[in-house]
Amino acid sequence: MNNTKKAGRPRKFNRDEALLAAVNVFWAKGYDGASLKDLTEGMGINGPSLYATFGDKHALYLQAIDRYSTNDACAPLVAFESEQDITAAVRAFMVAAIDYATHHKSGARGCFLSACVATSAGEVEGVQPVLRQAIEDTDKRLAARFDLEKEKGTLAANFPSLERARLMFDLRQGHVFRARAGLDGDTMLSDLDQRTAMVLRFDEGV
Amino acid sequence: MNNTKKAGRPRKFNRDEALLAAVNVFWAKGYDGASLKDLTEGMGINGPSLYATFGDKHALYLQAIDRYSTNDACAPLVAFESEQDITAAVRAFMVAAIDYATHHKSGARGCFLSACVATSAGEVEGVQPVLRQAIEDTDKRLAARFDLEKEKGTLAANFPSLERARLMFDLRQGHVFRARAGLDGDTMLSDLDQRTAMVLRFDEGV
């Protein structure tokens, strides 16, 4: 088979798009499960370009984690911070997380950090500190909003915002895990009103 | 180097111990990250024995998941079902899960199902249904106890036990994720009393 491709050269690929595609490949297959072949095909570039642009597979992985952390992972956070009403904000955070975990356009389910990155945390150099930092940053960012609500008087002032933040984030964790397992998002959504109220009245009657 | 080992032959290995060791290897390194070398070394057997006893790597993985699901993963469940008082039971469930996730004797952190198995769910044949079933079974088993409490009158009768079960399980999910990321167990334990009360008063004031 004389496979004589004309060898047309497309112009320089977009670095950020390629990195985003790498996230999706890692997300779907895991760090070890994603081969260079999977990555180059998914990213639409070839081996040498990948190595020239991102270093090696390990370096690409760390950059993919960073890209996800500072963009995609923030979607529920942004939804949370955008809503004026705190009840709507909490609900928006949960809805965004569930929707993202069950209807991502790449077809991958759950959360890149919760599944793929968490698995590699104990095995791949440099991953665990990044994951840990991502969690702590999210906790703090959620808590900041709760602090603001305390000042406004919409939340009890004597209850630690960080504890409330951890609660909300841990509930999200349950959702993305169920999504990864293939469970339906509707059941999660049907529990949302109860859970939202719970997060906001976490301090009462204890 | 004339490496003349005397080739002493130990007796037949214990199948269940080997399988448990396989769980720990997969847990620490993930499905793709665990090489046959890792597995045979960790299990204390050699390649041909592994294949004769468990089939291939994929079959071993499914057996490892099953072994974990019907034994280790049940530890918090057993703790939950053993305690007479429902408050103590919920707390015991959480404590067992956190302790297991942060102090497992193999050194692996988090939960085998939540990290390793969840990552492979979208990639390895036959894993997702098993994971899904494990979640649903746990939900139901937790709900059964809540139903009993309803009959005893210690829990509100008009609130669905399954929703309460999902809540408790999702909180656990947050804990094991934090443990996997290397976070300290003490912070999680310090939140426990609040969370326990919340699970049991989930129905109130909503």
Place this chain on the structure above:
DNA sequence: AGGATTTTGTAGTGAACAATACAAAAAAGG
């Protein structure tokens, strides 16, 4: 005790892995 069965260690299979050398082809500048 001694032959039959089972399990082991050693060695090695082809295939897939991550990573690279090299030259053709596109883009840029005067």
Place this chain on the structure above:
DNA sequence: CCTTTTTTGTATTGTTCACTACAAAATCCT
């Protein structure tokens, strides 16, 4: 329009992968 620089496709590197033949050694049964 021709030279310089950059990016690409092809081909190939040594290594590791999952998996298996084969024969020696330990256990079992009568």
